[in-house]
Amino acid sequence: MLNVKRRLFWKLCITFTAGVVALFYLLDFLAVKAEDSMSQIAQKHRDQLLAWAAEAETLFNAGDNAELDRWLAQLQQSEQLQAAVVQFESTLISGGQLEPERYTGFNFGRNVAWPVHLYFDFNPVMEIPFGDGQTSFLVGLPAYMRPGDLWYSTKITLQLILPMVLLAVLSLLVYSHIMRPISQLRRATNAFSHGDFSVRVRTLLGGRNDELADLADTFDYMAQRIGDQIVNQRHLIADLSHELRTPLTRLDIAVDSLNSRPSTENIARVSRESQHIRRLVEDTLTLAWLDNERPRLELEGLDLVDLIDVILEDARFEFPGRLINTALPATARIEQTCHRAVGQALENIIRNALRFTADGGAVQVTLETVGEYYRIYVQDQGPGVPEHQLAQIFQPFFRGDSARLSNHKSFGLGLALAQRQVHIVGGDIVARNAPKGGLCVTIGLPRDGHSAAMGLLGQAK
Known part of the structure; x- marks a missing residue:
């Protein structure tokens, strides 16, 4: 269970932790997939290499080595590469003969279906075996066939640009999650300061339950209490003003009568109206105190x-x-x-x-x-x-x-x-x-x- 006093902290902690871990996993997954896909020789280039091997095998099987040499020289000159037809033959020195398939192929070049390591500084030699299993066509991979031309820009994107974008999005989501209730509180405060005492915030936050929701509850309680106090004071002042008019009028009449015709009756009248006004004011002040304050009880x-x-x-x-x-x-x-x-x-x-x-x-x-x-x-x-x-x-x-x-x-x-x-x-x-x-x-x-x-x-x- 989340700590009641740190719900927002745990929410942000879990969000950032899960977000960063997911980001690392995603970047690693994308990097592996990108490197694997970018290490493969393009299909059209594979077809070209296989076509050259087929031509070389045709000339080799025809037994015309001169024509094969001429064709290889022309290929090397036109494509700016090295090419050769080689045979492999194993000689048993000692021990038993293993399975024949263990000794077929030249095994010094790379198959055209194999990925090419993107970090090599040199172009690898590709090997395409002939049908006899003992002869292969070896060709240095031309530079234009080398895969991974966009690898370095892709690596920068995966290691720098994409993390920055994803972290910025995560930060924006967290910022929005925090600032939305704060913005609502700010608008509510402005509205309250301009006399809208009915404004409330908690209902706008839905089912949210964290420190900011507690702040909204506190604001709503404050707005309710202060709004009621202000409204009650306004009504109380208006009512008191109305109630004072009659005794003040009677007091004015008694004072005028006392000035023109002093008498015991007029003096008693002034005293009675003064006491009346004093009780009215005292009771009103007591009522305002009880409404607006939280009295400390003895x-x-x-x-x-x-x-x-x-x-x-x-x-x-x-x-x-x-x-x-x-x-x-x-x-x-x-x-x-x-x-x-x-x-x-x-x-x-x-x-x-x-x-x-x-x-x-x-x-x-x-x-x-x-x-x-x-x-x-x-x-x-x-x-x-x-x-x-x-x-x-x-x-x-x-x-x-x-x-x-x-x-x-x-x-x-x-x-x-x-x-x-x-x-x-x-x-x-x-x-x-x-x-x-x-x-x-x-x-x-x-x-x-x-x-x-x-x-x-x-x-x-």
């Missing part, structure tokens, strides 16, 4: 029941006209979680339920253990939320129908903050309309908070 153990009791005590003081009913176990211990995030999330959800419950109404808070999670149910007696808006209530500055807002003022940030805070501790949160009316928000918190939070952060990387 992990500690806590008893969820004790935490809920403290939050409910404050809630009863703030909303004395509402009832809070509870169904809580004696204890619900969570190890290694963030006390601040859990507390703020629960407080926002409970306060939100109390705001939407009219005086004399009741909010039900229930805590159950379900597998590895604690499930907290917070149900109010408000007007509920239209089904098509349930998925939107965790969005910043979202406000439901006017019926749900008729009895209070809201920034639309409480549930958005609660969702972010629950998520950073590895929990989940959903909302649904209760069968008998009102909204029920369910918060799931892992009993082993540290493991869940680490798993969540690991997925984000």
